[in-house]
Amino acid sequence: MSNIEETLPESAISSWGGFVYQGKVALYHCLKLLTEKSFQKNIIENFELQLDSTDDFAIYCDAKVISTHQVKAKLSQYRSAYVKAIYKAACIATDCDENTIRYFHVAKKLDNFENYTSNDGKIVEFYNYGDLKYCLLSKINELIDNQIEIFLDSNDLIKTKNLIIEKSSLLSEFITNKVILIHNLVHNGQTQDFAAYHNRISSNTLLELLRSPPLHRTDEIYQALSTKEQIATIIETEFYNDLENFNEKQIKSISNVFRFIYSLNDNSAIRMHTSLQPHRENNVINRDDIRDYLDVISAISHIPKLLGLPHYSKKINKYLPTALTIRDGKRRNTSFQEDLKKHIRDNGTLASLLYEYNNIIAYDISAETIISAKSEKITTAPSNQENRNHIVKEFDLRILSVDEAEEELNAK
Incomplete structure (x- = not known):
């Protein structure tokens, strides 16, 4: 199907200023899915990560969005600073159904973490990072490393401190390079909406990187x-x-x-x-x-x-x-x-x-x-x-x- 025939969500991929943090949050969530192998008590064998199209990132399973994710790295601690973004998260509809979960991620502790419910009943939840509903910019790498350690343990794979750092670097670089690839596709003539919507990352690709042996290079x-x-x-x-x-x-x-x-x-x-x-x-x-x-x-x-x-x-x-x-x-x-x-x-x-x-x-x-x-x-x-x-x-x-x-x- 050509990009002229499709009605695609608007992408901001060409001006994605905070894509490093957003990409790391996306990686952390994907690692949790790969470790737990389920979402909302439903078993998940395969999924796809989509960056900055349907939302800041979205998880697709069987061509449907099971979760959308709005990520904000603002310094404000007041919920009022996020009102428009929360409303936008509630309005996400592309490829969604009644089971889609809408998440909102923040990098600061807010004065109010209550769920938001729109007039048509759509709920936006603040994402949980363990016991917290926010993740500091300085903490996301630590959470990723911890999740990689859990994955390696649960899959009986070799686990060393250097290997965890190596996997974290490779995975983070892979996701960032995907954004760079989409940028290049845009520069080569694709619309940014088309490039961002279709260029997703398969969970199998992430699994291969996690399960691959340590780099036997210098x-x-x-x-x-x-x-x-x-x-x-x-x-x-x-x-x-x-x-x-x-x-x-x-x-x-x-x-x-x-x-x-x-x-x-x-x-x-x-x-x-x-x-x-x-x-x-x-x-x-x-x-x-x-x-x-x-x-x-x-x-x-x-x-x-x-x-x-x-x-x-x-x-x-x-x-x-x-x-x-x-x-x-x-x-x-x-x-x-x-x-x-x-x-x-x-x-x-x-x-x-x-x-x-x-x-x-x-x-x-x-x-x-x-x-x-x-x-x-x-x-x-x-x-x-x-x-x-x-x-x-x-x-x-x-x-x-x-x-x-x-x-x-x-x-x-």
């Missing part, structure tokens, strides 16, 4: 997924809740970079993760690193180019934003350089990355630092004109402050 993959997850969390809980302190260009830059990073494949995500703190041997990225990286992007007045990795360019030069901080003092600077050169020698991925982007923008640095770098993972070649663009030659790595990079990018 820790780089796990760390890259963790970094992407942390970027999403920082963007959702800090950036989007503080938009009044950013101008339009900064909002555009950070939003575009976020969506681009989340769409990277594993190999590109490893390069992205490695670039944030390239001198660290084990390279574990924390939330302050993410904040520093986003601060660098917001401080540069140019819109970053989204090709390879987010970067800026001037003629043949590429400038890569990072979370680097180089401490004052000759001893600290020398130690940093030695650590970085050792890591470059031992890590071919880092060597090729820094050859391509050999102008590094640091979060904090007292003066420009130039490092002559080479790698034992690649063959070196003389630095002559013939080999000037050859990846195997030795190269100088420049590390600049934000102000220095800005000055060079603005130079005529």
